[in-house]
Every structure is written in C-alpha cells, then in structure tokens.
Amino acid sequence: AQRVTQPEKLLSVFKGAPVELKCNYSYSGSPELFWYVQYSRQRLQLLLRHISRESIKGFTADLNKGETSFHLKKPFAQEEDSAMYYCALSVSTNDYKLSFGAGTTVTVRA
C-alpha cells in the first residue's frame, strides 16, 4: 500500500528566508503527487501538482523518483505563506483517491 510521510510537524522560518517542506512516499509504481494547502479559516485547496511543473505562489516541487521524494520549496518565504501544507499521492490517473501525509504547519515570522 502507498504511504506519504511528512517528517516535520512544524516549521518556522523568517520572512525572506528559504523554506523547504519535505515529503517522502512509498509506492512501487508511478504515482501522481500533489501539494494541498490550508490557510487559516479556509478550506483545503490544491497548491500544485507535479505533472504541471508550474510555480504557484513562488512554490515549486520536484518529483525525485530515485529518492521517492516530492519536497516543496520557496526561495523567499512571505507571511501569507503561513498555513498547513499536505503532501498527497494518487496511484491512478483514471481516478484520484488521495493518500495524504500528516501535514506540516508553516509559520513565517516577520
């Protein structure tokens, strides 16, 4: 069975500093990976998807199949980046039944 691990429960960085959220997964096939974000008092929403290879709100994430990782990075954190971030995996692109990690709470301090 697939599994997603986010080793950091909490991450605190200063504004303008780089931030990296770690995500490791276990799955023998070729999964599709996502980052979802939940801002304070808002709903869980999609941040980015590995296939699109886009930069969303300054965030990027590269799928490393050798290390089975999908770390989320931003070179200069902003206060509005403070949120809960979840890494998620789907083993199929015919339907999307997501397996989520436990999440990382990011606090960006002024």
Next chain:
Amino acid sequence: ETGVTQSPTHLIKTRGQQVTLRCSSQSGHNTVSWYQQALGQGPQFIFQYYREEENGRGNFPPRFSGLQFPNYSSELNVNALELDDSALYLCASSRTLLAHEQFFGPGTRLTVL
C-alpha cells in the same frame, strides 16, 4: 459558482448510534470523495462516488456507507458509532473522475461520546 457545502457543521453522538453527513458538490461536478481526518493527522480516503456508483473505498469497515444522488450530492452514513470515529469528515468534489483537482468542503466535526 457555488462551492462544496457540508452539513451539519458539528455533531455530537453517543457510541452505538448512527449518523448521516451530507455534502453538496460544486456546480458541474459529478465525482465526490469522502475523507476522515483525525486530530493531528492528514485526511484519510473513505470512498469515492461517480455518477451515483461507488468507485472504490479505502480501509474502512462496512459500517461506513455512502450514497450519491442524481444531482451528485452525497451522503456518508456511519452505523454503530465508535469513539474512534470522532474526526473531521471532509467531502471533496471534482469535475469528473479524470479531473485531478479536488475541491474540498469545510467539513463536519463529529464527536462520539
């Protein structure tokens, strides 16, 4: 465009009771997935419905059941409630089965005493 709505917002039940949670999918969406989120954990997939048919379920016992209606709204039913069923239940809809982006509702907080 109306987003995903869920009702009720909060619910308190006692062990052994039955509960029904409701979800209205976003306009134009025909696929609904349900997730259970225990405190301090990420959402865990319960099951998915596509055009009124169940399209797979996660590792949950049969006392967790669901329905999807012709208007694509959905219900999650849990029988014989246990204390461990206390959690936030999230509903997410997507435009279709092949659409990767899921749009989440605000959740229903269930407390089992």
